[in-house]
Amino acid sequence: MTTVYLVRHGETIDNARRIMQGQTQGQLNENGIQQAKELGQRLADVHFDAYVSSDLQRSIETCRLVVGSEKQVPNVTTKLLRERDWGSFTGMFIPELANLNDPSKWPDDIETLEELKQRAAQFLEWIKREYPDKVVLAVGHGIINKAVQSVFYGKPMNEIAVMKNADVRILKIE
Numbered sequence: 001m002t003t004v005y006l007v008r009h010g011e012t013i014d015n016a017r018r019i020m021q022g023q024t025q026g027q028l029n030e031n032g033i034q035q036a037k038e039l040g041q042r043l044a045d046v047h048f049d050a051y052v053s054s055d056l057q058r059s060i061e062t063c064r065l066v067v068g069s070e071k072q073v074p075n076v077t078t079k080l081l082r083e084r085d086w087g088s089f090t091g092m093f094i095p096e097l098a099n100l101n102d103p104s105k106w107p108d109d110i111e112t113l114e115e116l117k118q119r120a121a122q123f124l125e126w127i128k129r130e131y132p133d134k135v136v137l138a139v140g141h142g143i144i145n146k147a148v149q150s151v152f153y154g155k156p157m158n159e160i161a162v163m164k165n166a167d168v169r170i171l172k173i174e
Helices: 013-017 030-042 057-067 113-130 142-153
Strands: 002-008 050-054 075-078 135-140 168-173
Touching: 002 057, 002 113, 002 142, 030 057, 050 057, 057 075, 057 135, 113 142, 113 168, 135 142, 142 168
Parallel strands: 002 135, 050 075, 050 135
Antiparallel strands: 002 168
């Protein structure tokens, strides 16, 4: 059985400003740095065999801070854990996105829910194949992490609780 500690990155400057980040790199703010360090302290007794994150800077940095500088373990990055591609919504002030709750009115350049869940399924298959019977720290993003859990539990995304910054969920993959 592979055990995945699925983590959302720490708070970023754009999270605090309520800007839609999508697949931009993002930069942790002071709160996000502190969140990641505190998560590292909470997980200090867990022996991780591998560290994986999305290839976006905010997740890479969170992973590094959770692991701590005393452990020199390579961090594997994967595009499979990237945040949802929000297309032309990227960079916009979230409260001004009047159609955010009505996907039928979204621009065509946004990654569909089907595409997102397919990527989430690919991530779970990859983790199981690459890290059999291992304990893995995997740092991703709010929406992709929700999709990963949706696929894992076989539930609609609206039944998966939102992950706050630096939250962790544990998935045991048979």
